[in-house]
Amino acid sequence: MLWETIMLALQAILRNALRSFLTVLGVVIGVGAVIAMVTVGQGSAVQVTADVEKLGTNIVMVMPGQDAMEGGPGGTASAQFTLRDNDRLEEQMGIVDIAAPIAATRARAVFGNENRRTDIVGTDNRYLEAANWEVARGRIFELAELQSGRAVCVLGETVRKELFGASDPVGQTIRIKAVSCEVIGLLQSKGASTFGSDQDDFVLMPLRTFHRRVAGNSDVTMMYVSVREGVSTDRAKQEIETFMRDIRRIGQGEEDDFTVMDMKQVATMLSGITDILTGLLAAVAMVSLLVGGIGIMNIMLVSVTERTREIGIRLAVGAQANQVLMQFLVEAVVLSLIGGLIGVILGLTFGYIGAQVLAVPFAPDPVIILIAFGFSAAVGVVFGYFPARRAARMNPIEALRHE
Amino acid sequence: MSDAPLIDLRKITRVYGSGASEVRALDNVDLTIDDGEFVAIMGPSGSGKSTALNVIGCLDSPTSGEYRFCGTEIASLTRDQLALLRRHYLGFVFQGYNLLARTSALHNVELPLIYKGLSRSERLKAAHSALAKVGLEHRARHDPSELSGGQQQRVAIARALVGSPRVVLADEPTGNLDTKRSIEIMEVLQGLNRETGLTIVMVTHERDMAAFADRLIWMVDGRVERDEQIGKAA
Ligand SMILES: Nc1ncnc2c1ncn2[C@@H]1O[C@H](COP(=O)(O)OP(=O)(O)O)[C@@H](O)[C@H]1O
Ligand SMILES: [Mg+2]
Numbered sequence: 056m057l058w059e060t061i062m063l064a065l066q067a068i069l070r071n072a073l074r075s076f077l078t079v080l081g082v083v084i085g086v087g088a089v090i091a092m093v094t095v096g097q098g099s100a101v102q103v104t105a106d107v108e109k110l111g112t113n114i115v116m117v118m119p120g121q122d123a124m125e126g127g128p129g130g131t132a133s134a135q136f137t138l139r140d141n142d143r144l145e146e147q148m149g150i151v152d153i154a155a156p157i158a159a160t161r162a163r164a165v166f167g168n169e170n171r172r173t174d175i176v177g178t179d180n181r182y183l184e185a186a187n188w189e190v191a192r193g194r195i196f197e198l199a200e201l202q203s204g205r206a207v208c209v210l211g212e213t214v215r216k217e218l219f220g221a222s223d224p225v226g227q228t229i230r231i232k233a234v235s236c237e238v239i240g241l242l243q244s245k246g247a248s249t250f251g252s253d254q255d256d257f258v259l260m261p262l263r264t265f266h267r268r269v270a271g272n273s274d275v276t277m278m279y280v281s282v283r284e285g286v287s288t289d290r291a292k293q294e295i296e297t298f299m300r301d302i303r304r305i306g307q308g309e310e311d312d313f314t315v316m317d318m319k320q321v322a323t324m325l326s327g328i329t330d331i332l333t334g335l336l337a338a339v340a341m342v343s344l345l346v347g348g349i350g351i352m353n354i355m356l357v358s359v360t361e362r363t364r365e366i367g368i369r370l371a372v373g374a375q376a377n378q379v380l381m382q383f384l385v386e387a388v389v390l391s392l393i394g395g396l397i398g399v400i401l402g403l404t405f406g407y408i409g410a411q412v413l414a415v416p417f418a419p420d421p422v423i424i425l426i427a428f429g430f431s432a433a434v435g436v437v438f439g440y441f442p443a444r445r446a447a448r449m450n451p452i453e454a455l456r457h458e
Numbered sequence: 459m460s461d462a463p464l465i466d467l468r469k470i471t472r473v474y475g476s477g478a479s480e481v482r483a484l485d486n487v488d489l490t491i492d493d494g495e496f497v498a499i500m501g502p503s504g505s506g507k508s509t510a511l512n513v514i515g516c517l518d519s520p521t522s523g524e525y526r527f528c529g530t531e532i533a534s535l536t537r538d539q540l541a542l543l544r545r546h547y548l549g550f551v552f553q554g555y556n557l558l559a560r561t562s563a564l565h566n567v568e569l570p571l572i573y574k575g576l577s578r579s580e581r582l583k584a585a586h587s588a589l590a591k592v593g594l595e596h597r598a599r600h601d602p603s604e605l606s607g608g609q610q611q612r613v614a615i616a617r618a619l620v621g622s623p624r625v626v627l628a629d630e631p632t633g634n635l636d637t638k639r640s641i642e643i644m645e646v647l648q649g650l651n652r653e654t655g656l657t658i659v660m661v662t663h664e665r666d667m668a669a670f671a672d673r674l675i676w677m678v679d680g681r682v683e684r685d686e687q688i689g690k691a692a
Binding site for chain 1: 512515517518519537538541542544545546548550552556557558559560561565569570572573574575617621
């Protein structure tokens with residue numbers, strides 16, 4: 056009997072080809088749109104997380120001031136760090152693998168007729184190691200250069216491209232503010248981060264050179280700390296905080312005048328933004344789902360009269376209400392499944408294309424696929440089934456006379 | 459089965475609407491029809507002929523009164539039991555045909571057999587032979603929209619006959635047929651009545667067609683006005 060019912064339903068689907076097609080189309084639009092959009096949104100979120108992980112999950116940044124977002128170079132009145140703070144952190148704390156001192160400012164780098172405003176960063180080789188920078192050409196700083204504060208620099212890929220184009224920069228001299236600086240090395244590109252911020256847009260010079268000839272003070276505006284493997288960042292933050300309070304002589308009950316931040320927090324901050332993006336996409340997708348749903352609903356409702364009469368005919372020739380209902384239910388389910396499958400395939404296809412275009416990973420979400428599928432199927436079933444149920448409860452003659 | 463009459467209507471009333479717009483389509487109708495009878499119902503338009511047929515066919519329920527089919531009180535049956543009764547005992551020819559749209563003549567005729575649980579090959583064989591009986595075998599693959607009114611009517615008749623019912627209830631089955639076709643159909647019905655004892659209740663406007671029956675019931679204003687044996691039948 057079930058087989059018989061399925062055959063009846065298939066016959067009905069073929070018989071009402073246009074109605075079936077439109078129903079399937081509604082489901083396809085709803086399911087496809089949701090899956091495509093959410094897949095792209097999720098891809099961006101995955102990308103952000105991956106980017107942050109590339110920066111290092113064992114990295115902790117220590118900045119002066121309380122508010123991380125305001126605590127940039129010279130951002131607050133809190134006392135800056137010194138090179139001594141940085142070295143004590145590295146030497147005295149067992150959990151710290153490397154602590155790199157960083158002082159930075161924005162300035163123009165000039166070579167011949169070319170110039171670029173970029174980040175001028177004073178640091179030493181420890182930063183290159185902690186942040187995993189690879190040398191593409193030339194070399195990193197020598198001890199003597201760091202100690203004497205020689206005017207040498209290492210370029211990020213973006214600055215090299217802007218200033219030198221195709222020619223070899225190593226050995227050339229660029230000018231930063233009043234300093235003439237010899238280029239000794241180039242770093243391998245890390246490319247753009249997810250939000251398009253260019254990670255290769257900077258010039259590195261020895262910290263001492265930066266202090267003396269660019270900044271005119273000896274502040275360290277950030278300590279870039281790489282924690283030993285196996286130490287959780289939570290524990291590292293805790294211990295660094297205690298240590299910093301100690302060397303900065305912050306009394307009991309007083310607030311920290313510095314911030315310790317790990318990459319997870321940075322990631323959360325950034326993925327908060329992608330969450331909004333995903334949310335927006337999902338909202339648009341929900342509208343498509345609704346539009347698809349209303350489409351299905353309309354088709355089903357328009358055909359109610361015809362369906363009601365059909366049910367009347369079937370009842371009159373001896374069908375029981377349940378048999379008729381089963382047929383309609385199977386019909387609705389089959390249409391929804393067909394539409395759902397096509398929708399999933401199209402949604403994933405467009406999601407994939409979208410991910411390629413935006414250069415983010417292809418990250419389909421099974422939960423969303425299920426939700427989209429379920430919603431459309433529910434609409435198909437509800438609006439295919441309920442009018443049928445009403446009709447099946449009528450007197451056959453009432454159903455036959457339905458207008 | 460007992461020796462109770464096949465169809466037994468007692469004080470059947472069917473009221474449509476209420477209050478001022480109330481219509482008594484059937485008004486205290488008493489009527490018994492025995493197994494094997496061929497009954498014609500005539501009467502002016504609006505006299506309740508179709509309503510009577512619908513009640514007899516268990517498609518409509520009377521407002522009051524008692525209807526026994528083979529001795530069984532119809533009001534005591536559930537909807538599903540009524541469906542079974544229609545499935546196994548009754549064949550209906552509607553005034554407006556009521557065929558499934560976009561469905562071939564063959565599949566329309568096959569429909570009652572699906573619910574009788576026949577296999578596909580049995581169904582198609584029976585549907586073909588029923589179509590042949592009404593002279594439509596060459597139109598088996600056509601949809602109702604591709605058939606004339608008369609042809610649709612004959613499909614409806616074939617559908618009523620296909621399941622070999624005990625009773626055929628036909629509402630103006632020849633209303634859209636020319637005289638020649640009408641007589642052919644009547645001969646088919648009469649033949650079935652004579653040879654297989656099929657009970658037939660037929661509404662008609664034409665005396666010539668009513669003449670094929672053994673008994674004529676004349677209805678006026680929802681009442682049985684006259685009820686007489688006609689022709690050569692007992
Ligand atoms: N569904 C209905 N609603 C209201 N009145 C109806 C309905 N069906 C029939 N009637 C009325 O009942 C009376 C009998 O109708 P019907 O049995 O169709 O007559 P006949 O078939 O003899 O022409 C008519 O007056 C008709 O208007
Ligand atoms: Mg009538």
